[in-house]
Structure formats: C-alpha cells, structure tokens
C-alpha cells in the first residue's frame with residue numbers, strides 16, 4: 001500500500017511546531033514528499049514537476065493557518081492547487097441546442113469505450129433524453145455484438161450506422177480502439193469526425209494508464225481533437241494520478257469517472273474527491289457522510305447553541321459521545337482521516353470503547369441539574385457521582401476537564417459548523433471538504 005501523503009508530510013515536517021511563517025527549508029522538505037507521492041500516484045513526471053513549482057509559489061511566505069499544523073498547511077496548499085489544476089467539478093452531459101447531440105467516444109483498446117457508451121446512454125435517459133448507441137467499430141465483429149447485447153439488456157436503442165432521422169436526440173458513437181497510439185487509428189477517427197457533426201469528442205481513458213497517459217492524451221488531443229475525458233476503472237486500485245496527466249495533456253477537463261463494470265457505474269467528475277484520492281488523504285468524505293448520518297440534527301443544533309453560549313452541558317457531551325460511538329470504532333475512523341495513522345499509534349493499548357462507556361456512566365449518575373450546570377459540581381457531588389457510577393473521583397475530574405477543554409476549544413476557534421461539529425479542530429477541520437467516493 002502507498003503511504004498516505006498526509007502521514008508522510010507529518011513525518012517529514014514534524015520538527016516544525018507552533019505558528020508563524022513556513023521556512024523555505026520546510027517548504028522544500030514538504031514538496032519533496034509531495035513529489036514522491038504524486039509519482040507513486042502515477043502522475044506523469046513532467047506534470048509533477050510543473051505542479052510542484054505551482055505549489056511552491058503558492059506557499060512562498062505562507063503562514064501556518066490557525067488550527068492547522070505545518071504539514072496540514074502544506075497539504076491544504078497541495079489540495080487547493082490540485083483542485084484548481086483539475087479545473088473543478090464537471091457539469092455532466094451537455095446537450096446541443098439543436099438535436100441530435102452527437103457524442104463520439106475515442107480511446108485505446110480496452111479503455112472502456114463500449115461499456116461507457118451504454119453508461120452515458122443511461123445517464124442521458126435519466127436526464128429525460130432519448131439516447132441511441134451507434135456501433136462504428138467494424139474491426140472486430142464481436143465488438144459490434146458486445147455493444148448490441150449491452151444496449152438491448154438495458155433497453156437502449158442501438159444502430160450499426162448513424163441514422164438519418166429518428167426519435168433519438170442523443171447519439172453516442174462507439175469507435176474502434178488500438179493497443180497503442182497509431183497513425184491509422186487517428187486517420188480513421190479524423191475522417192469519421194469530418195463526416196459527422198459531432199457535439200463532443202470524449203476521450204475514454206483507463207485510470208491505470210500510468211506514465212503513458214501524457215502521450216495518449218496529447219496524441220488524441222492533437223490529432224482528433226478532444227473536448228473532455230472520461231476516466232474509467234477508478235474502482236480499481238489506481239491512485240487517480242492519470243486524471244492529472246490526462247487533464248494537462250489534453251487541456252480539457254475530466255468529465256466522468258467510471259467506477260465499475262455495471263451500466264450504472266458512472267459518476268460525474270468531482271475534482272475535490274479526485275484531489276483527495278491523489279493525495280491518499282483517506283476517505284475523509286465518507287467519514288463526514290457517516291458523521292452526518294449519525295448526527296441527530298436537532299440535537300446538533302442545540303449543542304451548537306450551547307457551545308456558542310459557552311454553556312456546553314453534560315447532556316450535550318453525552319450526545320457527542322454517543323454520536324462518536326454510532327460512527328463505528330474509533331480506530332476505523334482514524335484510518336479514514338489524514339494523519340490518523342499517527343494518532344492510532346499513540347492510542348495503541350488505550351481502551352477507547354471502555355473510556356467512552358465510563359464517561360457515559362459518570363454523566364448518567366449526575367442529576368439533570370448537574371448536567372445542565374457543570375459549575376455546580378463541588379467535591380461532595382463529585383464523590384457521590386463517582387460512587388454512583390463505580391469509578392474513582394479522579395475519573396470524574398477527568399471528564400469535567402474534557403468538557404472544559406471542548407468548550408474552550410470551541411470558543412478559541414469561534415466556530416461550530418452547521419452540522420454541529422467543531423470546525424478548525426486540528427487534524428480534521430481543514431479537510432472537511434475532501435474525501436474520495438472513488
């Protein structure tokens with residue numbers, strides 16, 4: 001497995017602590033790791049070189065953001081640059097104002113053109129259009145048959161040549177591929193394009209293409225002309241570096257991502273997710289989604305109100321603990337966040353589940369009034385609560401300290417986001433938008 005860039009940067013920059021400006025040598029150390037990680041993620045070396053220089057410019061004289069560590073500041077800059085370079089999110093399919101919208105799929109052999117043709121047809125149908133797939137791969141009889149069967153199975157109209165007129169308003173052309181970039185293929189595609197009024201030519205590219213991606217992207221871009229890229233097989237173990245290579249080589253954006261063999265396995269391209277995937281930052285998005293699913297919205301709003309007012313009650317605290325537990329084991333969560341590996345190491349041995357149970361027992365031994373007014377807890381009350389929950393008074397003190405710390409932190413960052421989670425918490429706060437559905 002690749003080591004996540006987040007963990008790598010944390011190790012490389014661990015000597016820098018506190019606030020202030022990133023020193024040039026820190027930036028260098030960080031960028032060295034970024035370079036290696038991107039190469040491992042299969043980004044073309046020329047693209048990596050250019051990219052690193054752009055991040056360097058972004059980081060020149062940059063301050064370490066409040067609430068973030070130095071490595072996180074570097075990752076944030078890398079992430080922002082990646083999203084920018086990738087050109088943001090795709091808007092999905094674009095339909096011609098004068099139908100039919102003709103989409104021509106081109107790409108190397110086995111990249112996924114035929115499969116993607118049907119996937120796009122289903123997407124167009126969901127958008128309320130009447131799509132038809134057109135098989136133009138006459139090199140292999142089996143290729144035509146493959147498209148026909150796949151279309152029939154999904155009740156998509158099929159033809160083996162471009163129809164003159166008909167009810168269909170979206171035509172998706174499936175073309176032949178070749179193992180490598182060849183002059184003959186390019187000539188064929190160019191000729192086809194000169195005969196048909198194509199709205200968009202989409203390059204279907206395998207995300208495992210590796211260093212070749214730039215050559216492939218440049219060839220199709222220059223010879224045939226490409227208006228966008230569809231990156232396939234992202235469900236495999238590719239790190240997604242090819243997205244960057246194809247984007248730079250064609251100058252066009254990635255429009256869709258193929259995420260499986262099924263006709264429904266196609267997603268509109270999402271630049272932030274791809275950036276996260278390239279960075280190996282862990283499945284932050286799914287963590288956030290999980291958190292959102294577990295959170296009780298009304299309760300969250302209440303906790304937020306209390307936090308803002310500096311009145312975090314133990315009931316709030318209890319609901320936060322329960323929410324955490326609802327998300328699954330702490331360890332599995334840590335695996336999903338950047339730098340989680342390091343924290344997990346520190347936690348080794350500590351029985352976090354047991355700790356949470358203990359906290360819960362202590363809070364349940366408090367009276368409702370004590371829960372709402374932590375300041376009431378004097379020595380006698382603490383002893384009574386400890387007895388009631390079967391713990392030591394020191395455990396009660398620890399819990400009180402934890403609540404105080406949480407309240408203080410919330411004040412310090414002055415912000416609790418809409419979902420009722422603390423924003424700006426070191427380690428997680430800076431990355432809430434990231435993630436990788438694929």
Ligand SMILES: Nc1nc2c(ncn2[C@@H]2O[C@H](COP(=O)(O)OP(=O)(O)OP(=O)(O)O)[C@@H](O)[C@H]2O)c(=O)[nH]1
Nearest residue numbers: 109110111112113114115177232233258259260261
């Ligand atoms: N896992 C996965 N497999 C895919 C994806 N897209 C396509 N495939 C598989 O890749 C293989 C090749 O796909 P095709 O659609 O036949 O590729 P093609 O570009 O039409 O290939 P040629 O016609 O030979 O040029 C098939 O087994 C597909 O099921 C994807 O997003 N994920």
Ligand SMILES: [Mg+2]
Nearest residue numbers: 113114137143
């Ligand atoms: Mg095919």
